[in-house]
Amino acid sequence: MRSGTGPEGSRVLVVEPMGNAGRFLVEAADRLGVHLYAATHKDVHDTYPDRLRSALAGVCATDLTDVPRALDDMEEFCRAHGVRGVTACWELFTPLAALLAERLGLPGNDPALARAARNKILMGQVFTSAGVPAPRSRVVEDEAGAHAVASSRELGWPLVVKPAEQGGSWGVSVVSGPDQLSAAVADARRHAYAEPHGLRLDTRVLVQEYVPGDEFSCETVVVGGVPYPLPVVRKSTTDGGRRVETGHACPSGLPAPLARQVQHTAARAALAVGVRNGVAHTEVKVRPGSDVPYVIETGARLPGGNICEVVEAATGVSTAAASLQAVLGRMPDTTPVRDEAAAIRFLLPERGGRLERVHVPQQPGTYHELRLETGALVPDPADESCRVGHVLARATRVEAAERLADLVVAGARVEVS
Ligand SMILES: Nc1ncnc2c1ncn2[C@@H]1O[C@H](COP(=O)(O)OP(=O)(O)O)[C@@H](O)[C@H]1O
Ligand SMILES: [Mg+2]
Structure with a gap:
């Protein structure tokens, strides 16, 4: 592995840069002298904001929902353009990025595990095998299944009902009684396809034990299987049936040993879903009076919610730059250079x-x-x-x-x- 920050001139393909973190990736690439290429659908590219479009060195137009075709198109593109690193900036395409990196022989994540970073049913299974603390869950296909889980009382109340594959709290409900269960399941099953690409989703539903307590997130940058934890961020949400994110803050305000525990657990979660070269965003909850972080989810991608900006303002660490270094197989700059807050x-x-x-x-x-x-x-x-x-x-x-x-x-x- 090369160390330092010198991937100047390197070329990285971003599988759909149009997420919240795309702009931070663009800024970081600019600072590092990395050339960014996008893989996307032509129609989606047409909707890119000007500043994203003009920041790209080139575009591989393909159909990201057609895995064999997308892999062929992207492989050809990457070989033609001398691409040296591959990353996804859209959670649902993180398995595709892992497959592409493997094909090209570039640093990437474990393709055999990569789907667990997108699908919360598989995620729960790999967490159980790896001993990562996570809420107990049952998988259901429909309302009847959810009522059967609820009446068994094995998970208690309240229950969390969520889609197997979604993000941004879409279709996630905290349900306090059986009368709300059918509506919550219907809501979790509302989307069979993810826009804007029209990617088919697993419409099964998770019924999950509710974990009370404060919520935190933590990025882990992994290079060659070695995790480098980033600072812990405190997450705020609304209370009640819908947990809408209201904000984030860094530093987390946690005592140092508990913050380290969150970083450690986030790193274990990232490794469990096969992150080997790249960044993972992990969300945890810590029960009142406990020091065990429970992993709510982890994704093999940069965080949303401008967390990149919050962390950088507080600590000087650029999560996006570290993630680019990681996919290029370089040592990431993850050492805080200031002790402020945002x-x-x-x-x-x-x-x-x-x-x-x-x-x-x-x-x-x-x-x-x-x-x-x-x-x-x-x-x-x-x-x-x-x-x-x-x-x-x-x-x-x-x-x-x-x-x-x-x-x-x-x-x-x-x-x-
Ligand atoms: N098992 C749980 N216990 C308590 N709160 C939960 C649980 N699962 C989800 N939540 C709350 O709902 C939010 C969204 O759920 P999450 O699983 O992260 O879905 P998404 O992928 O849509 O972000 C979480 O950030 C958390 O506040
Ligand atoms: Mg989440």
């Missing part, structure tokens, strides 16, 4: 409707960015698709950063009609 809070509507007006107060130490324009349709606040924008705050201490971001969100008005 918090992000999402601007969410109270209900769905047409976005009429957004007012966000100015506050020193903060900036905000809107994701939706006036006139856009905003869905009900049930998952991350209702995010209107965000506020990011920086301070020397995390409590101050969170207070600042909360202050701005409290003074903001998101008006829908």
Whole structure:
């Protein structure tokens, strides 16, 4: 393995860079002197924002839902363009990236395990085999199956109902009684295909034990099977039946030994789903009074929710740059270079409707960015698709950063009609 930060001129193919972390990957590639290429569908490429389109050195147009064809097209493209690293920036394509890396003989993840990083049923199985603490789950096909699990009382109440393959809290419900179960299962099964590529999804449903307590996430960058943990981030969500992400903060505020435990558990989860060269994003919950992190999920991808930005603002570590170094087989720069703090809070509507007006107060130490324009349709606040924008705050201490971001969100008005 080469060490240092010198992958200048290297070429990396990103299998669908259009996720939240795509922009951070683009910035990091620019800083490292890495040339980024995208693999995507032509119609999806047409919807790329200008800044993403213009940052790409080239595009492999293919059908990412057709695995044999996509592998052939991408292999040919990578050989023709001298691509030296492959990464996915879209959770559902992480197994495809692993298969491609293997074909090309480039550093990648274990293709035999890679599907476990996308499918929560397989994920639960590999966690059990590897002894990674995770909530107990049962797999059901329909409402009747969910009622049978609930009436056995083996998982207690509340129960969490979630789709086998989704992200962004889509179709995830915390159910407090049998009367809510059928609707939760129907919601988890609502999408048989993932947009915008039209990828077919596993429509089975997980019924899961509810883990109370605070929630955290942690990135692990893995190179040659060796995990390098990144700082722990505190995650905030709404309470109740729908757990919509409301923000993130770094540092986590956890005592150092517990933060290390979270990093250790996240690394074990990443290795269990076959991450060998690349980044994993792991979410955990820690029961009150316990020091055992339970893994809610791990994905072989960069985090969403601008966590890259939060971590970099607080610690100076670029998760995206480290992930590029990892897929090029280089030692990643994961050592914090500053000890500050940052918090992000999402601007969410109270209900769905047409976005009429957004007012966000100015506050020193903060900036905000809107994701939706006036006139856009905003869905009900049930998952991350209702995010209107965000506020990011920086301070020397995390409590101050969170207070600042909360202050701005409290003074903001998101008006829908
Ligand atoms: N077993 C569980 N116990 C407690 N909360 C959970 C559980 N599963 C999911 N959640 C809550 O729901 C959120 C979304 O669930 P998750 O499994 O991460 O799905 P997604 O892939 O959509 O992000 C989690 O971040 C967490 O707040
Ligand atoms: Mg999640």
